[in-house]
Every structure is written in structure tokens, then in C-alpha cells.
Amino acid sequence: MSDEEKRRWIKPTTEKPGSGRSITERKVIARNARTESSKKWIERQLQDPYVRKAMDAGFRSRAAYKLLEIDEATQILKKGQRVIDLGCAPGGWIQVALHKGVGEVVGIDLLPVDPIDGARIFLGDVNEPRDVEKVLAALSGPPDLILSDMAANTTGHKQTDHLRTVALVELAVDFAIAHLAPGGSFCSKVFQGGTTKDLLTTLKTHFRTVKHIKPPASRAGSPEIYVVAKGFKGNRAHKGETE
Template sequence: MKIKNTSGRGQRELKVKVKTARGRKLSSTRWLERQLNDPYVLAARRDGYRGRAAYKLIELDDKYRFLLPGARVVDLGCAPGGWLQVAVTRVNALGEKQGKRVGSVLGVDLQEVEPLPGAEAHVLDFLDEGAEEQVKAWLGGKADVVLSDMAAASSGHKQTDHLRIMSLCEAAAHFAFDVLDEGGTFVAKVLAGGAEGDLQHLLKQHFRKVANVKPPASRADSSEKYVVAQGFRGHPESDAE
């Protein structure tokens, strides 16, 4: 997915300015102005995606090719459903690509997600006891891809937020170890901040390739990046066998 150049280099652009309204915080005005001028937000509206985050997954998959026809996908923290939309199309969940294998897409989130053809979404906290068994039951077996674009609610304290999201990412990784089939892929959002070393070490023990990337759709002023771990070696309990 390519977005037309909107950097301002080599061309003159029209930028939407938002006036500060009575009762609206300055931070809210800045957020609104950024949304109105964000090419990915505009592209999402044009292409029918539920959010600009869809393009992050598109760009990651264009590079690493893990959403293949026939793949079984689990999306952790799937609301509002942009990643589900991308996965449904790419794994051929609706069977629209004749002659290609038909995949499946399962999403879980703390909040309800608007129904999406080709995807099955459930309200579930995957950190709860028994959540892994429940997801396996919905899957009917193992998964080929585990996705996580989860982020903890911001506390306003950068280091605290970093530790919270790293904790979520590590939990998602352990979840992936339990549900992924051999050769599977784990993709998750992390925040740069110095505490991701343990996660990298953990993933390298269980995957053949681990890459860290900041897709173009990720805002330049954000510290987020994504880890793409491919070639799952198998369930930890089977390593000694």
C-alpha cells in the first residue's frame, strides 16, 4: 500500500486548520487537526477500513508475507476491526479467490466489535484464566498467525506506558507459544524504550527469524514499532522431545 507524498517536500499542500472551540482542550484540537490532515486517515475512509491502523498491517504483510491464503489468524485486541478486514481479504476467508485455500480469522477484544463478514469476533480478555483454551476451541485447533496491536491505556508517564505495553506484548507472546502451529508467525506492537531486550531474547528462542520494523503508516512522532517473529519452532513443552 502506497500513500501519495504528503510530506510537503517538493510540493505545496493545503492543510486543514482547526479553530479552538469553546470547551475543547487544546490537545483535542491538535488531535482533530492531525486526523483531518493524516493521509492514512483519509485513505482509510476512501478504502472502507475501520481505522488507519489497517495500513500498518498491510505494509508489514507486504514485506514479510505471513497472511497467506488458507492461514488461520488470531487477532488480539482486534477492535475496531481494521486488522480483521485486512486479514479476511489476504487469507481468503470468504473464499473469493478461486483456486486458493480458504483461511479463517478470529478476533478477541475487551470490547464488542461490529460484525465483519469472514471474521469471528468475541469479547474476551485473553489474560483471563482459561482464555487460551477458549480461543483454541473457537479455532478448532492451532493458529498460523497471532497478531497483537494492543496498547495499554495511557498514564501520561512515558516509562510507565512503555512497561505496560511490554507486559502486554510478553503476555501475547506466551499466548502465541501456546496456540501457534509450527512455522507460525507472531506480530505485535511494542514501544521503544529500553525494556524490550527480554522480549527479543524470548522470541529468538522460539522463532527462526525476528525482525523489528516501523511501518510507514506508524506516525513519525510515535515510539511504536512492530516485532515480526517468523518460523515458530514449536510448543515449548515439546522442545525437549
């Protein structure tokens, strides 16, 4: 699997939520501690209150709190919704969606994800039509909400990293426009200056409201923010009509 394919920063864990550090995790920490950069990463993780909160609450990643905070500000998660999570590993956002009482959740990722009760999770690629068909077929109807926390591996070159991330956001936006139910919502990670002008125009054409949000759980030094679009215009937007 190439770096471009590894869209998630964290590998799924097989340990039970809230069970403390597994033997495997301790071995990984010991191995990573051989380099200064890894030491700094480990120190930051150990000092991060959201990491501890996630472990105590049984969430698979601290990213769960990003979605919880996004939802607190935008109310995108609703009971009974059909939800698709693009780039769902390790499953924290799926856990939050289920916690909020959505009706159906389907996730897809290039990396394997341990099963989550109440969700359907596929190992696959959003670029592959057959994988997309499987995801859509797992729902009883069109999704009401599409989530994407996909992120390309960083290279350290800001322009390259920005272009890679924009490409993933564009992929998620195209997916949402093609498959969302009318009135549906979309939430995706973006970086640096947020969405590009063209992408923002596309979102405003197809959704009634579009806003950017930086949840408190997103580290202050991180360039990530999230775009939330609500009120998908459905078929009328596909035809280029306006309200």
C-alpha cells in the same frame, strides 16, 4: 473498565465503512473540540492521508495500513491461514486478514467490536482461560498466525507507559508460544526501544527469525514499532531443544 483494561486507542464505530462522518461522530468531534489537546488530535486526524485512505477503502481504522505494510515487508499473511487477532477493536486488522484471503479469523478484545462477515469476534480477556478456550475452539485447528496491536493507555510517564506496554507484549508472546502451530508467525506492537532483551531472547529461542519493523503508516512521532517473528519451532522449542 479501568484504564489498564482499555488497551485500544479507538472505540469501535457503528457507521458503515466509507459512508463519511456519522451524526454521532460529528457530535463527538464537537464535544472534543472544547479542549486544545482534542483540537490538535482532530486536526491531525483530518490532515492524515491514511485516515482518508482507510475511509475510502472501507477499513475501520488507519491501523489497517500498518498491517498491510508489515505484510508487504514480511509476507506474514497467507491464503488459508488460521489467524487470531488479540486486541482486535475496531477490526481493521481483521479486515486486512480477510482481504488477503486467510482461511479463518478470530478476534478478541475487551471492547465491543461490530460484526465482520467471515470472522468470529469475542468480547473477552486474553488473561481469562475461559475466554481463551472460546477463541481457540472457534478455529478448526491451531492458529498459523497471531497478531497483537494491543497498547496500554498512556499516562505521560515514559517509564510507566513502557512497562505497561511490555506487559502486554509479554502476554501476547506467551499466548503465541502456547498456541501457535509449528512454523507459525507472530506480529505484535512494541514501543520505544522495542522488545526488552529477555523478551527478544525468548522470541529468538522459539522462532527462526525475529525482526523489528516501522511501517510507513506508523506516525513518525510515535514511539511504536512492530516485532515480527516467523518460523515457530513448536514443541521442540517448548522442550528447550534447538535446531
